[in-house]
Amino acid sequence: MQTVQPRSLPLRVPRVRPGGVLPILAILAVLLVLVGIRQPDFLAPSSLMSFLGRSAPIILLAAGQYFVIVSGEFDLSVGSLVTAQVVIAARLIDSDPARTWPVVLLLLAFGALVGLVNGLVTTRLRVPSFITTLGMFLILVGAVYLWSDGAPKGGLSEEFRRFGRRAFEDVPLLGRVPYALVVLVVVAVAAVLLMRSDFGRTLVAVGDNPRTAELSGVRVWRTRTVAFILSGLAAAVAAILLGGYSGVSFQAGAGLEFGAITAVVLGGVALGGGRGAVVGAMLGALTLELLFALMNFYGVSGALRSTVQGGIILLAVAVSATRSSSR
Amino acid sequence: MSDPPPTPLLTLRGIGKSFLGVRVLDGIDLDVAPGEVHAVVGENGAGKSTLMKIVSGGYSPDEGTVEFAGEPRSFRGPRDAQRAGVGIIHQEFNLLPERTVAENVYLGHEPVRRGLVDRRGMLDRTRQLLASIGETTLPADARVGQLGVAQQQVVEIAKALALDARLLIMDEPTAALADHEVELLYGLVRRLQERGIGLLYVSHRLAEVFDLSSRITVLKDGRRVTTVDTADTTADELVRHMVGRALSSYYPDRAAPEDRGPVRLNLRDAGNRKLRDVNLQLRAGEVLGIGGLQGSGRSALARAIFGVSPFTTGDVTLDDRPVRLRSPRTAMRAGIAYVTEDRKGEGIVPRQSVLDNALLASRAVFAARSGRAARTVRVRELLTAVEVRGAGDDQEIRFLSGGNQQKVVLARWLALNPRILLFDEPTRGIDVGAKSAIHDLVRRLARDGAAVLMISSDLPELLGMSDRIVVMRDGHVAGELPAGATEEEVVALAVGTARETARETAQ
Numbered sequence: 001m002q003t004v005q006p007r008s009l010p011l012r013v014p015r016v017r018p019g020g021v022l023p024i025l026a027i028l029a030v031l032l033v034l035v036g037i038r039q040p041d042f043l044a045p046s047s048l049m050s051f052l053g054r055s056a057p058i059i060l061l062a063a064g065q066y067f068v069i070v071s072g073e074f075d076l077s078v079g080s081l082v083t084a085q086v087v088i089a090a091r092l093i094d095s096d097p098a099r100t101w102p103v104v105l106l107l108l109a110f111g112a113l114v115g116l117v118n119g120l121v122t123t124r125l126r127v128p129s130f131i132t133t134l135g136m137f138l139i140l141v142g143a144v145y146l147w148s149d150g151a152p153k154g155g156l157s158e159e160f161r162r163f164g165r166r167a168f169e170d171v172p173l174l175g176r177v178p179y180a181l182v183v184l185v186v187v188a189v190a191a192v193l194l195m196r197s198d199f200g201r202t203l204v205a206v207g208d209n210p211r212t213a214e215l216s217g218v219r220v221w222r223t224r225t226v227a228f229i230l231s232g233l234a235a236a237v238a239a240i241l242l243g244g245y246s247g248v249s250f251q252a253g254a255g256l257e258f259g260a261i262t263a264v265v266l267g268g269v270a271l272g273g274g275r276g277a278v279v280g281a282m283l284g285a286l287t288l289e290l291l292f293a294l295m296n297f298y299g300v301s302g303a304l305r306s307t308v309q310g311g312i313i314l315l316a317v318a319v320s321a322t323r324s325s326s327r
Numbered sequence: 328m329s330d331p332p333p334t335p336l337l338t339l340r341g342i343g344k345s346f347l348g349v350r351v352l353d354g355i356d357l358d359v360a361p362g363e364v365h366a367v368v369g370e371n372g373a374g375k376s377t378l379m380k381i382v383s384g385g386y387s388p389d390e391g392t393v394e395f396a397g398e399p400r401s402f403r404g405p406r407d408a409q410r411a412g413v414g415i416i417h418q419e420f421n422l423l424p425e426r427t428v429a430e431n432v433y434l435g436h437e438p439v440r441r442g443l444v445d446r447r448g449m450l451d452r453t454r455q456l457l458a459s460i461g462e463t464t465l466p467a468d469a470r471v472g473q474l475g476v477a478q479q480q481v482v483e484i485a486k487a488l489a490l491d492a493r494l495l496i497m498d499e500p501t502a503a504l505a506d507h508e509v510e511l512l513y514g515l516v517r518r519l520q521e522r523g524i525g526l527l528y529v530s531h532r533l534a535e536v537f538d539l540s541s542r543i544t545v546l547k548d549g550r551r552v553t554t555v556d557t558a559d560t561t562a563d564e565l566v567r568h569m570v571g572r573a574l575s576s577y578y579p580d581r582a583a584p585e586d587r588g589p590v591r592l593n594l595r596d597a598g599n600r601k602l603r604d605v606n607l608q609l610r611a612g613e614v615l616g617i618g619g620l621q622g623s624g625r626s627a628l629a630r631a632i633f634g635v636s637p638f639t640t641g642d643v644t645l646d647d648r649p650v651r652l653r654s655p656r657t658a659m660r661a662g663i664a665y666v667t668e669d670r671k672g673e674g675i676v677p678r679q680s681v682l683d684n685a686l687l688a689s690r691a692v693f694a695a696r697s698g699r700a701a702r703t704v705r706v707r708e709l710l711t712a713v714e715v716r717g718a719g720d721d722q723e724i725r726f727l728s729g730g731n732q733q734k735v736v737l738a739r740w741l742a743l744n745p746r747i748l749l750f751d752e753p754t755r756g757i758d759v760g761a762k763s764a765i766h767d768l769v770r771r772l773a774r775d776g777a778a779v780l781m782i783s784s785d786l787p788e789l790l791g792m793s794d795r796i797v798v799m800r801d802g803h804v805a806g807e808l809p810a811g812a813t814e815e816e817v818v819a820l821a822v823g824t825a826r827e828t829a830r831e832t833a834q
Contacts, residue, residue, distance in 0.1 A: 198691075198699070201683055201690060204679060204683075205683065208676040208678050209672075212672075212674060213687065215655055215673050216655070216687045216692075216739065217688050219656070219691075
């Protein structure tokens with residue numbers, strides 16, 4: 001460089017912020033192009049809308065998981081929580097439309113309660129969240145089996161199922177907009193606003209350095225417990241959509257916790273907390289779903305899903321770890 | 328290379344480097360001749376270590392050229408630089424404590440005979456190497472872990488020489504040494520010079536810079552201020568170059584007796600697991616210094632007042648009203664702020680922005696009290712007022728120098744308008760300029776009516792800043808000294824050779 005050097009300090013350079021959403025947007029764009037090459041129909045508004053609707057539950061779970069992970073913890077219980085919610089809903093509604101709304105409220109309360117317990121056990125009893133939520137996972141699985149004598153009972157009302165399967169028809173430009181997508185957009189906007197609020201900024205600070213947060217007057221235990229509650233609530237909403245879409249079974253939520261964690265990591269959120277955006281986590285989930293769709297179009301066996309997830313987790317963590325140490 | 332002597336060993340031209348958009352080095356020119364000791368001085372954050380990492384292959388420069396032994400080079404990493412003949416002795420040594428001196432010296436390039444490590448050859452060569460730098464007392468087969476710091480440093484130097492280093496970078500080489508060991512290092516440096524090795528010598532201690540170097544380069548804010556012949560300059564002049572002002576007028580004026588207000592905080596027989604029977608009064612408008620040795624209960628005192636590990640016995644009154652400070656939140660609501668000793672571990676949230684760091688406490692405790700926008704405006708003003716430099720408000724705080732990080736932490740607390748401020752080693756690890764800025768700020772806060780308690784291990788600071796000094800020992804108050812006490816008096820109380828009574832507060 002023989003040019004005259006600028007003398008002004010500091011120099012502003014456009015940059016990729018660690019924890020930002022640019023990388024995941026780039027990956028998403030590449031996948032969209034690949035999908036477009038293989039299956040141009042997929043990019044038509046109507047099929048794109050229904051894809052987004054189908055992806056809503058995992059995106060919601062990723063948002064819920066984001067709150068927990070960014071605060072420095074894990075929530076492994078969400079998959080079995082979704083299963084439990086679906087099974088509970090079916091049994092309590094028992095195909096009676098009049099019970100739909102009370103049960104929806106109950107599910108939200110139950111999700112919040114499970115999150116509260118996860119949070120309190122982790123923060124007050126000082127059980128590592130990995131263990132706490134693994135325990136909760138097992139408890140929920142066993143309890144649901146026990147409660148339903150080994151097979152789901154009852155059935156969901158059509159009223160309940162419409163959240164997951166119906167859509168606003170004939171919307172200009174977009175065509176069919178699933179209810180699930182509307183729910184997703186509302187939750188996403190709320191999540192973004194929450195992360196810009198005092199609570200959101202404090203939550204990330206807690207994940208970054210809980211000692212500093214505590215000594216600055218933050219009630220770290222309360223903040224993290226709220227994160228677990230948010231994750232439980234997200235699981236409840238996801239369960240409502242998922243129950244409607246794919247019906248009642250003990251497999252309803254199987255493996256979703258790992259899907260959510262993979263999505264969060266893929267979205268540039270640091271495991272261990274303190275960095276990353278909720279939008280990134282949700283885009284991570286969308287990317288993951290798009291990747292699975294792509295694998296499907298290319299005839300890759302669905303059995304490879306978990307292998308791919310595992311590979312993504314390892315790769316994403318390795319990339320972020322080497323990037324942060326090479327500063 | 329049989330060039331005539333004036334050819335420099337190392338030539339840097341126009342070196343520039345930025346991290347995430349912040350320029351930490353800008354247009355640095357520097358050269359080192361064979362056998363020359365070239366000192367590099369500057370405040371923390373001036374860019375010294377970045378520059379050294381560029382020379383030793385740890386970073387590659389964004390701009391400019393590095394010429395080594397007459398050839399343009401761009402090192403691909405520290406090993407590449409080592410092979411080329413650039414050695415670096417870090418402040419923290421890079422030795423394997425369980426291995427012998429010889430094994431450490433030849434680590435990674437052991438002499439080999441018939442496919443096996445030639446142990447005897449390695450020992451012999453190590454002895455020769457050590458002898459060549461005048462080190463005859465250090466056994467080549469001693470375990471490194473058993474050696475003292477000074478001897479370990481010799482091992483580090485031998486390690487570099489075993490790789491045929493022609494340029495050696497020494498980063499604060501005397502920081503870990505005792506006084507008599509510094510003399511030994513001087514001898515070593517001179518023998519390295521005689522061998523024609525060029526030295527880049529980074530140090531805070533101006534005395535040794537004057538003793539050893541032939542030229543001095545001063546860095547400030549990532550730029551080269553000047554390069555001078557050591558013989559033509561003075562310590563005062565150097566400090567002026569480093570901070571832009573002279574060494575005198577170092578501490579701000581103390582409070583006049585009439586400026587001291589009523590007792591804000593009163594501890595009577597207060598104690599907990601680490602403290603017993605602490606009696607102490609903190610007045611509005613004064614800076615109360617807390618002296619004592621590490622572990623004497625100084626930090627425990629601040630942490631008890633701030634509610635981190637609260638008092639379990641005794642009485643605490645705040646403005647004559649009894650209070651129980653059970654948690655940081657209750658202390659903060661009572662108007663108390665606490666700047667911790669361990670800035671990295673307890674003071675900052677490293678990956679959050681400067682602004683988020685500064686807002687942390689306001690958001691946590693007084694979120695409902697003021698509007699968000701007004702609060703942010705106020706904190707931005709505070710960040711400007713405490714003069715956080717070299718970073719925007721959106722910059723992650725971990726990329727700031729220690730002094731700037733501390734200013735952000737201060738802004739965080741000032742946003743709460745505290746009436747009692749507890750400072751635990753407020754200027755530890757902070758460069759000279761930021762240090763005096765913080766001193767001024769502490770004094771200004773007291774003058775504006777805050778009650779300040781300041782813990783410091785830095786005796787000149789403690790004596791220079793305090794209106795009174797309380798010395799702690801073994802978890803209780805060993806004694807109190809007035810302003811104008813001597814270092815000896817403080818130390819005597821701290822170690823327990825002085826009688827445990829408060830000296831009459833004269834004046």
